[in-house]
Amino acid sequence: MKEPFRAPTSFLKQQLSFDEARNHIIERAANLFAERRYDQVTLDGLIRILGIGKGTLYRFFTNKEELYSQILDLGHEQLLGLLQEVRDRSDIGPVAKLCEMAFSMAHFIRLHLDIYTVMAIEEPKDKCTSEKILRYRKERIGMVVCVVEQGCRMGVFRPDLDTWLFSQSLMGALWAEALFPAPSDEAGGRIVLRTQEIVALFMEGICVSPGVPGGEKGKQE
Amino acid sequence: MKEPFRAPTSFLKQQLSFDEARNHIIERAANLFAERRYDQVTLDGLIRILGIGKGTLYRFFTNKEELYSQILDLGHEQLLGLLQEVRDRSDIGPVAKLCEMAFSMAHFIRLHLDIYTVMAIEEPKDKCTSEKILRYRKERIGMVVCVVEQGCRMGVFRPDLDTWLFSQSLMGALWAEALFPAPSDEAGGRIVLRTQEIVALFMEGICVSPGVPGGEKGKQE
Amino acid sequence: MKEPFRAPTSFLKQQLSFDEARNHIIERAANLFAERRYDQVTLDGLIRILGIGKGTLYRFFTNKEELYSQILDLGHEQLLGLLQEVRDRSDIGPVAKLCEMAFSMAHFIRLHLDIYTVMAIEEPKDKCTSEKILRYRKERIGMVVCVVEQGCRMGVFRPDLDTWLFSQSLMGALWAEALFPAPSDEAGGRIVLRTQEIVALFMEGICVSPGVPGGEKGKQE
């Protein structure tokens, strides 16, 4: 009545391995969780889209919470793989690697906006999930840190750079752009993330001359 | 068995105006919503903490959804006020203003971590809420943009700077630090946000010499 | 927001006796109960129409149920008074009295459609109310029975007439017409109850010649 009618033929008909089937479900579920709040995503809605039975879901996940958790796992796993690949390349330098990582990340976010939305957004709320979220976050930032440290050692970046703070800031900025593309980006009707410009911003700073900003400012709080 | 945790004296006993009472509820509620997912926050839990009756809640909010929405409104209103104040100061220059704004924002976030978590995190999911979230975000970034543009006009910042992209990136970075304080920050058992360092990062860039980063990189996606 | 705004000046301002005020409330309340189901009538709605405070209601009625009950009492009292008046007239005969009673009843029903709906309809449901409903019903029918018996004694009606069955049937028919005016009645845009025709129907019967209907039919059930 509500929704048109979907997926009359279950993906289970295709001969998929257990893991392939699970991942298929996860990706579909991620779509839903990215669109709606956790409590607004119903398993009934999910199975209708998937074209499988209610009970079948429970062969892959012990409960709704775990399904949700696995979305994070899969998303992290995939993104971390991409970052790792870039980190381990030996054909390009640190600056190029940063750009590459930024592109990879932006690309991944746009491609899996749903999963990444869940990853980025979700929520230092549920204690047990929270720890995993934080660990994942550290792992991702760690990838960037590696490259930045390499740059420092190679004399490309300032030697006194706080690599963690920088990496975290860069990813925060990239995340902001990817999740909320700036108005001007939609110019051609096509969203173009300005990843490269963001990286450049971090490389060069914004000051006309390398002036010292707010040095006189005292400690706060 | 149930937590006998109970506010002994309801805040209603104190003579508060309607708005004061409402704000009190909002702040308490923000605590809960920052800790738990929307569906994990029950009105029963909220009233136990507030020490008021179920029905009383409905004098202030027509339903749970609206309560949630008002958390955003109040948080935004307060933060925007702070930023506005800084923007309109005439005693300091753009760089100092940026620092000031960063401090204000970081301070506010830490002080009202709960409300801000809700604001930052909340979820481009619910359509009608979503639009408000985006509008609020634009208003906040707009404050920073004002200052940056001023800096450009004054010749402090590069004239060709994409002010929006910059402002958004800065806030993304500040947000990342405030929400997830870096491990090293907790050194003395005391969280010290390195807001100033982040601003400096953006001022000066990270390169040893003002080199051009990844200029050779082609278009992505 | 929902409803325009009513009765800003309470009827309490006028100097009314306790009973007058109570009756005023009852009549207003009857309007609501005739329009909506019991559970859809809220005391909040009632006091807004009345322009009085919530607590004031409880000076007149111990609870909602009793208010409802008193609607019946008042309605019955008024209608019974009318019927009694006709019964005790000595200037007209039984047939005219029946007509008169029919007119009175129809008139009253149309005038106080709300109260009578409650009276007629309501409901062999609530046990304690039920008994009162039945008693009231018997009292009303009893009025008609008095007149019919008079007619029998005077030789106007058949001596073997089952007066109760007849009276009950007549009132059933009148009730049916008053509550659901037949389509043809609305001809002139004006509802005209054909009370007189109904009485005539009962007087003369419908057969062309006074034939005996279905006499061969056996007992059922």
Next chain:
Amino acid sequence: MKEPFRAPTSFLKQQLSFDEARNHIIERAANLFAERRYDQVTLDGLIRILGIGKGTLYRFFTNKEELYSQILDLGHEQLLGLLQEVRDRSDIGPVAKLCEMAFSMAHFIRLHLDIYTVMAIEEPKDKCTSEKILRYRKERIGMVVCVVEQGCRMGVFRPDLDTWLFSQSLMGALWAEALFPAPSDEAGGRIVLRTQEIVALFMEGICVSPGVPGGEKGKQE
């Protein structure tokens, strides 16, 4: 403290079709709605009697209101079927048909007193329900009208008879008897509806001689 009254074996255990199960629920629910007011019937009470789970109810009805509505539908459908059958018989004349219909109706009412109470009583309150109630009422009266018109054409009934008014009055009288059996009827401890006598009343009228009643009475209201 709570009634441990509990249907030991749910009717769901028996292999019933969806419609059979739904009708079973409707009939049970009709019992409750006939006994108590709408708001006094709780779904909790219903499921305890039915011996099924709360959620199961919602496989058959989208909400309480619809359940209520379907009681009317089922009751009307069944009664109309009976009346239709009589109308279409060719072995008996109009008078006998009227008796037959009266018996059918009385029989049905007593058998399904609950459903019919709901049908007869239910409340011209809820607008959307109301229209259906009126339509149903017209359909039932229409059945009687058919027979009466046949009688007029056959010269059994007066040719100038207002068939609708008559039919409506007859049903009003029958309804009054069926719903509130007269005291004398309970004589033998057994309720005996005097359906036939009521029909006879309508056939012959009550006047000793076919006198013209209250012809001098003017228009009222």
Next chain:
DNA sequence: GATGAATGAGGGTTCATTCAT
């Protein structure tokens, strides 16, 4: 006396989870 803020029991409804088929 009149008020309406505060209350909380109670009900309708949803939906994750189970389990017999």
Next chain:
DNA sequence: CATGAATGAACCCTCATTCAT
């Protein structure tokens, strides 16, 4: 293995009733 009917805990919300002012 897959299914979906059945379940019932849990939650939001209403509104009659109370009582301090």
